Amino acid sequence: MTEANDFVNPLRDPQDRRLPRIAGPCALVLFGVTGDLARKKLMPAVYDLANRGLLPPGFGLIGFARRDWEQEDFAKIVHDSVKERARTPFREEVWKQLLEGIRFVPGTFDSDESFETLKATLDDLDRAQGTGGNHAFYLSIPPKAFDQVISMLKKHGLAKRDNPQAWSRVVIEKPFGNDLATAQELERQVSSVFHSESVFRIDHYLGKETVQNLLALRFANELFEPIWNRSYVDHVQITMAEDIGIGGRAGYYDGVGAARDVIQNHLLQLLALTAMEEPTSFDADQLRTEKKKVLAAARPPKDMAAHTARGQYLAGWAGGKLVPGYLEEDGINPKSQTETYAAIRVDIDNRRWAGVPFYLRSAKRMPRRVTEIALNLRRAPHLPFTHSDIEALGSNALVLRIQPDEGITLRFGAKVPATLMEIRDVTMDFAYGTSFAESSPEAYERLILDVLLGDPPLFPQHEEVELAWKILDPILDFWGELDTQPEGYPSGTWGPSCGNDMLARDGFVWRRP
């Protein structure tokens, strides 16, 4: 096969930027097809990819679940979820293409027989659809089942670790463990079966698009780099607020809480992308190196009591609707100490950021849904105005909005027209228009495509996950030892007073996002 390896496809050219990369022949195996995620996100994303012409002619989709379904039942479920949820219009011919490769394997995670059937089904697909022995396993299942499924894949020869002709990849979703020890245990299990570059850990909050936007803003511009350091930046606030409560996720959420659910992965990733040095290239490897460096330099606060805060939402009127408190939600232990609001201070011990506090907060039942990174700049060292001129002037801020409307806001002072000299804060805003139709791929589409292409993921690998736990573990231990109820805050407000006190101690206030 040396000839094939030397062969350069003459139809491809790096200059040809229109040409999308289409995944090679492969099959995607979905564990947990009956779950919400599979129905609402994964299956529609597969369809959208096919519709955009990014799936190969030889593609197979296999559902694996404990259901007494026939092939047609499963096909119908995929069909319905696609019709209801897909981003792009439903087209009969695209569906026809997908349908040829759809299979269902009924079974349980502990049954050898089920995995033998799965293997036979995959072999059959390889023949009938030409999927070429390339298989991706998407584990949309509770973390406690990971171990079992992964070892079954190994036992039945489905995880071809060292086969140069065909690949096997696995996708796992957060949470990546519950603390450092469990994260390391998970890593041990996964890496015993799959190579680290075959493991795709996904954080569905953090799309590739967001990461790339951030990188573009920071490293494609000369304007921001000079101020991107302790000389100009006063402090940084990273917020992820959700307006919803825990909804139907009681079983998952109770005992996990806001810090593990969001800060550990999402907010610390945003922190890493904001604070890291410039990578030598945007290769996944280089990027990861920089993220690891900055995460290793980040540390939890020395005074935990002063610089962490947690809360729990109470019943209240949120956005015009009366909603129950956390402890009154279905399925929640009425004595639960799980926090629904978590705020922490993180310091980064390096030359760029020494002395600049990063405040991270994440919460449910906030007034609105928003994720943003706000860099607050120092005030001008000297202001040649009288005190009354600048009473309404705050500090300059650069805000990177992550969602829902991705964009950039700049806050600066401007003179109020027709006054003697009255200066106040104004904001300037840029947002790319909301995309439509086939343009902007949803995060899951990009993820699935990356998995099928084998594109090194921008998603964290186990070292980053473990570094993040190292920051969070001491805080979680501290909270655990307190053994008290988190401070209540009425639903539909910006959190408990301890959260505000935490910033007030340092002389700051939370931005209203």
Added chain:
Amino acid sequence: MIINVRDTNATGIHMALVKARHNIGVASSMVFTMIVIADLKHYDRALEACHDAGREHPSRIILVTNGQAKADRVDAEIRLGEEVPGEIISLKFHGELVEHRDSVVLPLLLPDSPVVAWWRAGAPDKPGEDPLGKLAIRRITDAMGSSRPLAAIERRARNYSPGDTDLTWTRLTPWRALLAAAVDQYPSPISEVRVEAAINNAASLLLSAWLEDRLGVEVIRTEGKKGIGITGVTLVTDNGDISIAREDGKMATFSAPGLPCRQVALRRRDSNALITEELRRLDVDDIFASAMSTLVQRCERMDAGKATT
């Protein structure tokens, strides 16, 4: 809001814009100016296309049409905050002003950002030398919109200037992607290529040129096959043929040596989807330029062949 300004000039339009923006209270954060040149009789469809194009990129869209009044004047209609992030300025030119449309358009270009020109129907023979075309760094035409598509794409190729692009090329992207993926999967040298298409299909001409340019083998193109658009491409390799066939304009059959024959959706896209793809990149498309120059060579070869027989 929609503001009508009759019998005006560039300054009048600009003043109306500033005032409108002031009333809404938004700052401008637009990424480029797009000049859309359309016929009066297709005005509504052109406006709809502007809406679609503007949705992805907040931009100033200047829709240029010629009216029928005798007087030398321009009428403007400004749309702001009407379902699109940017603004749409429709200009109707009358009388002698029809010959000097660029004098009104030039002052209305957004400062310091790219300009794109798009001829919705008939385009000038040399878009790069057209007064409005000269304002733009990107000129989008559509040979398939012409009554003689084959002649139109040939003319476009002969008059190519950097920054030109034709929607015929955009239409080919899914075909090209599938062909490139096919060669990714079966990496072996290609000795012969056959392209088949319905009659008068300019895209097949361009696809043949691209394949010839990239593969360095002569591409045999046959026309008049039953079907819609491009109906099939065959790449001949030592191990057998890789072929993609599509008759209904929607569903293609993909076959390759030693593999089961499979179906793949390969739909023709509407012009709004094409424009969206086109606006995503504003730099010069070298691959297109190279394919166009091969297209000219092919045409000359054929002319020479005709001359000798």
